[in-house]
Amino acid sequence: MTAFPLQVCGAFARHAADYEGQAGLQRGIAWRLARLCHTLPAPPPTAPRADLGAGSGLLSRALLHHCPHLAGHPLLQLDLCPELLARNPLANHHTAPLVWDLNGGLPAALQPAGLLVSSFALQWLEAPARELECWGRALAPGGWLAVAVPVRGSFPQWRQAAAAAGVPCTALELPDADELSHALSSAGLHTALQQRLRFSRPALSGLTTLRRLRDLGAGSSRVAPLNPSQLRRLLHHWPPGAPLSWDVLLLVGRRIV
Numbered sequence: 001m002t003a004f005p006l007q008v009c010g011a012f013a014r015h016a017a018d019y020e021g022q023a024g025l026q027r028g029i030a031w032r033l034a035r036l037c038h039t040l041p042a043p044p045p046t047a048p049r050a051d052l053g054a055g056s057g058l059l060s061r062a063l064l065h066h067c068p069h070l071a072g073h074p075l076l077q078l079d080l081c082p083e084l085l086a087r088n089p090l091a092n093h094h095t096a097p098l099v100w101d102l103n104g105g106l107p108a109a110l111q112p113a114g115l116l117v118s119s120f121a122l123q124w125l126e127a128p129a130r131e132l133e134c135w136g137r138a139l140a141p142g143g144w145l146a147v148a149v150p151v152r153g154s155f156p157q158w159r160q161a162a163a164a165a166g167v168p169c170t171a172l173e174l175p176d177a178d179e180l181s182h183a184l185s186s187a188g189l190h191t192a193l194q195q196r197l198r199f200s201r202p203a204l205s206g207l208t209t210l211r212r213l214r215d216l217g218a219g220s221s222r223v224a225p226l227n228p229s230q231l232r233r234l235l236h237h238w239p240p241g242a243p244l245s246w247d248v249l250l251l252v253g254r255r256i257v
């Protein structure tokens with residue numbers, strides 16, 4: 001495994017106990033995606049189902065609430081971070097969870113799949129569009145894929161503060177929304193739903209914003225951390241009273257044949 005997935009997994013592991021307390025946005029998105037799935041036809045009954053990057057199971061639990069027709073067939077809870085899976089009430093419920101690095105594609109046992117869902121995990125992978133296309137290709141006829149992922153265009157306040165301060169922006173580089181939608185069609189899926197939404201978190205100081213991300217376990221970056229003097233400059237230029245905004249893409253695709 002390369003260094004970045006290890007860094008990501010280590011950060012989520014260290015903060016696993018705090019994840020659900022800090023994950024208000026993730027919980028809201030999981031709830032919204034699950035509600036949107038409620039009218040979708042049932043996936044093929046015998047094909048496997050999985051929540052990819054399931055973590056503590058927020059999306060799978062929201063699906064069980066909004067889509068009772070899915071309840072008879074449990075979703076495999078797959079994640080790279082055993083510490084988050086250990087806090088997932090659906091892991092071990094019907095089937096053992098799977099510790100798996102999604103940078104290496106899907107496990108053979110999931111192919112062809114009836115239902116693949118994922119929320120706020122794809123952006124951590126080395127090549128999100130390529131992996132999304134592989135997920136789409138892995139679907140059985142009649143199977144579907146539902147994904148929520150933050151995309152490029154998020155955190156404009158952070159980028160502007162970094163540019164004004166003359167320091168690198170250490171926010172995670174997020175995938176491009178158009179490339180992700182294209183990946184779905186390249187996989188031969190019919191796009192049943194596509195929404196790009198902007199969510200603003202309450203205005204906090206720059207330091208509190210960065211600490212909140214860290215406490216969620218989501219502070220990993222491919223850019224080296226700022227030194228103390230760079231951090232002071234960044235915080236000095238952080239726009240006071242500006243909420244941090246996230247652009248989130250919701251995609252639902254279905255394999256017709």
Ligand SMILES: C[S@@+](CC[C@H](N)C(=O)[O-])C[C@H]1O[C@@H](n2cnc3c(N)ncnc32)[C@H](O)[C@@H]1O
Nearest residue numbers: 053054055058079080081101102119120121124
């Ligand atoms: C922000 S959490 C989202 C968890 C859950 N889906 C939710 O909505 O609350 C991101 C999840 O992606 C997982 N993840 C990150 N990189 C991964 C990888 N390479 N393979 C599998 N899971 C990964 C993390 O361990 C973490 O559980």
